[in-house]
Amino acid sequence: MSKNLRIANSKFIDQTSRISFKFDGKTLYGFKGDTLASALLANDIHLVGRSFKYHRPRGIMSCGSEEPNAIVQLGNDPSMTEPNTRATEIELYEGLEASSQNCWPSVNFDIGAVNNFFSPLIPAAFYYKTFMWPANFWKLYEYFIRKSAGLGKSPTQPDKDIYDHRYIHCDVLIVGGGISGVMAAKTAAKNNLNTVLIDDKNILGGTTLFQQNESFKINNSYSNDWLKKEIESLNSLKNLTIKTRTSLAAYHGYNYLLARENLTDHLNINEKKDKIRQRLWKIRAEKVIIATGAIERPLIFNNNDRPGIILSSSIKKYIDYYGVKCGQKISLFTNNDSAYETAISLNNSGVIVNSVVDIRDKTNSLMVKQAEKLGIKIHWKSTVVNTNGYKKINSIEIMKLSDDGVAVIGKKIKEECDCLGISGGWTPRVHLFTQSGGKLKFRDEDNVFIPDKSELNQISIGSCNGDFELDEVIKNSLNSTNKFLNVDNNDYKNLEIISSKEIDKKNIWLLPSDKPMGKTKPFLDFQNDSTANDIKLALREGFKSIEHVKRYTTTGMATDQGKLSNMHALGIIAETAGVKMGELGTTTFRPPYTPLTFGAIVGRNVGEFFDITRKTPIHDCHVEKKAEFENVGQWKRAWYYPKKNEDMHDAVQRESKAARDSAGILDASTLGKIDIQGSDASEFLNRVYTNAWSKLEIGKCRYGLMLNEDGMVYDDGVTTRLGENHYLMTTTTGGAANVLSKLEDYLQTEWPELDVYLTSVTDQYATVSICGPNSKKILSKIIPDLNLSDDEFPHMSYKNGLIDNIKCRVMRISFTGEHSYEINIQSSYGKSVWEKCFEAGKEFNITPYGTETMHLLRAEKGFIIAGQDTDGTMTPVDLQMNWIVSKKKFDFIGKRSLYRSDTIREDRKQLVGLLTDDPKEVLEEGAQIVAETNKKPIEMLGHVTSSYYSPNLKKSIALAVVKNGKKLKGQKMFVPMKNKTINVTITDTVFLDKENKRLNA
Amino acid sequence: MFLINCPYCGERDQSEFSAGGEAHIVRPKQPTELSDGQWAEFLFMRKNIKGVQLERWNHAHGCRKWFNMVRDTSNDKIHAVYKMGEKPPIK
Known part of the structure; x- marks a missing residue:
């Protein structure tokens, strides 16, 4: 390491500021202005990695983004380490730590290098061909292939950077x-x-x-x-x-x-x-x-991948820009004039240039003459047929080219060197x-x-x-x-320019060697280790399209996207297949040009900024009550309210019982609310819901089912008639935005003649739902002057009320089957109304319940949840809800589809109830339902959509969709699970209070 | 990413819009009178041409208005935008 490879006079490197860094654990020094690559070269380190397949030693080959070999792991902090970075693009800083990739145990001694000796046994697509059989062994193969091949380690902890x-x-x-x-x-x-x-x-x-x-x-x-x-x-x-x-x-x-x-x-x-x-x-x-x-092209010749073989223009940049000598006795190999520019630069900096090997016959450009004048030796019409040196090049073998350029002739000249610059022209x-x-x-x-x-x-x-x-x-x-x-x-008029002109051009995509093709290793894609021979093999095996050859040989598919290899691959394919390159086309370049970090792609949209979190105006009360939350779309909804030592099951059982025995309270603010106004509002509802709306009296509520044009259930909810031309529609929590968009779409594009205006008021109102036999008493404490008698305020109607002089709307509607009210009030008062209800309900042990209990209670009543019991393939008829489909109405969205040959099939999957023979056995949602267990293959008749243990009925209940289910009531079925088979009976969907007596209790 | 000239708001980034499929498919006035085949034609059949296509777009994160667009799917060139109910300016 005593060699001085740094020349004294680079303008771009600050040689007064020494920087220490680590490569593969060893402390080294560079200067401000260096890249990791230039600093390594200045330390005479060329070997920086092993190749992907054969684990051949590979060195720094370029000085930019096209680098195929010097791919390093940067840093070792598990949250910041970055794999697959190019040493040629990393600017050196104090304390930088980098390590080689794809080598084990170390870059200098790599066990995988035995692959190199077996390389005749590892042809193109070796992995595809070998590990295809037996198919179920792939799991085993994959483990070892990945272990020996992996390109770098990904960070294991969240990125701390901004x-x-x-x-x-x-x-x-x-x-x-x-x-x-x-x-x-x-x-x-x-x-x-x-x-x-x-x-x-x-x-x-x-x-x-x-x-x-x-x-x-x-x-x-x-x-x-x-x-x-x-x-x-x-x-x-x-x-x-x-x-x-x-x-x-x-x-x-x-x-x-x-x-x-x-x-x-x-x-x-x-x-x-x-x-x-x-x-x-x-x-x-x-x-x-x-x-x-x-980008400068490499040249493709036997053993062109040894450390110390560098693109000629990069050698020039290392000497002229970084002041780093890539070697002390450098040979150059070229098919064009650029290598001479490098030779002149090296010569001027005092580096010995052995010779320039030029495949051209002879040329007389300004630059070549300049090089000749400096006494640089040129081997005209010659090629490098081989290189020697395992971990670094130590000599090249040169021979004359035949006139047609496909063979080599004459005597072989051996030239000692410690670096070879190659130039195959420019892309x-x-x-x-x-x-x-x-x-x-x-x-x-x-x-x-x-x-x-x-x-x-x-x-x-x-x-x-x-x-x-x-x-x-x-x-x-x-x-x-x-x-x-x-x-x-006018700035650039009359510029006087002196520029050397390249006079002669010659190109040979694959340079000949004195050895037969099978014995040579002319690398094309340095990172993925594919050779010119692999391309030829692929063509012999019948691949023709460039896109297929690329994938089969993996040429150009490494992290450098073939910046150096693509042109030669095309050239060799064209030559071998006998077609013109222009007709062959190119492979597609896809973004990003160089790899992007995930951090840059996501920017600030991480953590809580990844998506919007919507909270109801009553959210803080749920937090106070230690609720567990569930995500419903963007909403945080209270899921259940565990008391000390309670798990979810216990909490839900308690909540469900309390709601039916005395009183429960639910935050229903997340339900979508759409204000509908206009002289055609009734007609509009007639068209979007399956049932009839014209005769709904002011002050009354009605449940509606909305279909897609294909007849499938899309959303549901209760709509209230607030005035002659004024309705308030509620939608499911998750469907709110889509329902509004869909209704807007119809209004704007299909029925522009209708006088209807839609406004989302979901966020403007808080909704507190109280239910249970004592709900009436609680409400009368909060709004004493409201007549709550069944005659005056019956089920499915609404009243305006005042709570502390604040206007509210009270709907007597029920999703639990209990006597129940929903209070809608301006959002900012939501919390105080919730607290008021709590206070008033204290004597009745009013119990807050979450979405899980809500789902259980409605399942006891057989009420569907659009999106849980329906999945976009269920018609109202499939749901056994024929009663809600108007026969009289001329048209509504989806009506015609209910009479398509497919939708009138008798044996469609239909919604049914399921009871397990063992009342304690709770089915898994999603479990399959079959009629017989010994026949194979078993026909899957349907699946469980909702399933709970009902504390009110003291047994397990479930809703399911089953093929031809309507006709199978009372039939025994089986639900096969991993360890057992559960016996079930098909029943009606309503498990509790079939006569709806509790609504008026 | 396209630049779309909303007929109500002017030029905006594509991220403000959502695409709504083929334009000028009129919902039949009397669906009940259609055969299964005719209804299916309206319900399911959509063209997907390489070339100039008429499309529905919605300025979803803007004025929320629907409008139509003449777009060449082979190069994503938008030839024209026009309001709902208007005839396509170019074919």
């Missing part, structure tokens, strides 16, 4: 702050357009930022110096917002984009404290300019363009897909648009930007 969401609305969004993005941003902002420029790096400038080379000059300055001044000039622009460390994740239709801004990931633990970690920006842009640049980053629905076209001359047609208001500029030469980038970016923004900016 995340945030915000919105941006702008005229122009520019994605990518390289040279073309910077020029576009300046142009837009100078022309008074509200402009936002984002870049995923910590500073703007892209690769031009460190391009200091004689062959690239603008107005007599090096391109980097020129760009630096341009970036400085952005600061004075008022219309421009610059967001660095912000990565565009998704580009959706209508120019709606999501970007993730890292706010604290680069800070040390003390600086991070109490700050928002990441912010997800939701951006709506009038115009979008994509300037995301290009425009078109991911965002295609995410947005844009279509690509293929450019044959240099084998690239470039943006073609888009439906959105957007353009791509710079190298993501297929312009790779500096002069083209500048000229074309300016032209398209001006045209797109419809401006005529």
Whole structure:
């Protein structure tokens, strides 16, 4: 580790601020400005992980988001640790801890590496093929496969970090702050357009930022110096917002984009404290300019995956930007001019460049000449046929290419090196363009897909648009930007540009070796360990579509989404199958461009902010009484009120008995309430309910059943006629919002001629329900001047009353079968009315009961709960509620469907009662009902929908839906459970007080 | 995410709206006179075209008004919005 791999003069690294960090438990040092990857390389650490399938040693391969190998686990706090992060994108901070993934017991000694020696036995889709049989062994296989393969550990405790969401609305969004993005941003902002420029790096400038080379000059300055001044000039622009460390994740239709801004990931633990970690920006842009640049391609040759084999442009960034030498004797392997730029940079920094291996015959561009002038050795028309070195490359083997490029000839030259830079040309980053629905076209001359047609208001500029030469980038970016923004900016007129031009191009997707194909390992997808041979195997096995080959070989399906591998996979498929690449199409790029944290996606919507919690105005009283609550939709409803040592069963039994023996009190405020007014209100109700409403007198209440147009029960509730043209409808708690929407829909779209107005008043009224034989006495204490006689105030009617001079509506309606009243009062008085009832009911042992008791009491009476005893397949006839379906009415929602061939079937599932032979045996809700137990397969006739132990009847009761149940009354049935079979008898649905005597008790 | 031009409120984010399926399916005036087949045609049958489609939308988290939309399902382009009861402006 004594090697000094850091050069002295990097402008971007602060060499006065040393930072300590840990990798795989070992303390190392880097500098402010480093990424984890650059700091590791400076410490001569290349080996950072093992490959997925063969567990081959893998090293850092790039310097950006395309990194396939340097995937690390960040941190080890069980609530903050983050798997699958790219070391090339992690900014170094004091105290950073990271570790290798996918290796056991350690990255240097990995047991799974035996897979490498068995690799001829692990071809493409090995797992699919092998572990398909026997099918029930999969459970066993899966355990071991996951154990040896897993990509990182997910955190086991809730995330402590804070995340945030915000919105941006702008005229122009520019994605990518390289040279073309910077020029576009300046142009837009100078022309008074509200402009936002984002870049995923910590500073703007892209690769031009460190391009200091004689062959690239603008107005007599090096391109980097020129760009630096341009970036400085952005600061004075008022219309421009610059967001660095912000990565565009998704580009959706209508120019709606999501970007993730890292706010604290680069800070040390003390600086991070109490700050928002990441912010997800939701951006709506009038115009979008994509300037995301290009990704360098690797070359596909035998053993191209060893640690120390790095993309040539990344080696250049490590030396020119981070001041880090990736090696001390570096060889380069290329099919284009970019590797020469790297060679020149290395040479200028005093690194030995062994040679450049170039598959081209010979070329004379400005840059190649410059390299030759520096004395850099070039192997023309040659290829690397093999590399050596297990944990790090130590030599390469070079041979001449045949004229047709499919074979190698001549003598093999061995060249010692400690690093190999590879360059297979450039792939425009078109991911965002295609995410947005844009279509690509293929450019044959240099084998690239470039943006073609888009439906959105957007353009791509710079190298993501297929312009790779500096002069083209500048000229074309300016032209398209001006045209797109419809401006005529003069800042960039008459630029003098010197730019080396690539003259000769040559591409071989899979480079030949002196060994036969079966003996080579030319890796395509480094993260998922698929080779060119796997692709060829898939094609031999008959796969043709790129999407199928991709899934079969898993090429391009790792966390990097094939940023490096996709083009070669396409190229090899096209070549092998003998089709043109442009005709083959590409796989689909899906958002996010780089993985997003769940934290950023949910933002502040966590914990109690995940969903709205609705509480009734009486909620505090239930809390005081130590109620257990249940969630009903968004509502918190009192479930039961346990007294000391009581469990739910005991509490419910006690509550149910008290409600029938003396008095019970229920908070019914959550029931949906819709105020209906208008001259056609009666007609409207006639159309939405199954029964008739025209003759309902003012002051009377009626139960109604609402169907869907398909005849199935949708909701139910009691509606009261408050006046000639005024009704108050109640709905189920969970159905309130949907019922209102449905009624609005019919009013607006089907019956606009009706004069009806609907208003939700659920939140405006509190509802206290008192029931039981003593309810009348209690009410008379609260509203003494109300005549409660059965003649004056009969069941199913309503009266206005005054409680302490506050108006209220009292409905005499019952969901329990008991004599019962519902008091509706302005919400703010709900609590005091509840307390008043309590006070008045004290002498009668008034007992608060929750939803569970309410359900039990109504089940004793055989009253349905829409949504529990019905499930969207039950008609009123199935529920044996024919009495509520009007035969006289011309039409109502769902009427016609009650006469469809399917709905008039006799043997539909129908609602029945069930009694167990053993009265103590309580059935499980959802349990299946069968007629015989020895025949197999057993026909399932139905299931239990509601089931309770009734303390009032002292036996178990249940409601169920059973095929042809109406005709099976009195029949014995069976409910088979895991350990036993329960004998039951089908009965009527009403278990208690069939004559309804208690209503007037 | 679409930008939808509610005919009552103007341009709003899609998250304020809910989609209500195919438009211009009129509820039969005399359902009882229809055969099972005819009723089923109204009740169940919906087109799902790749291309220009007429749809019902509701500004659920806004004015709560229903309106119709001409949308190309192949590229999500909204060609027009119009009020209930109006004829589609383009076909």
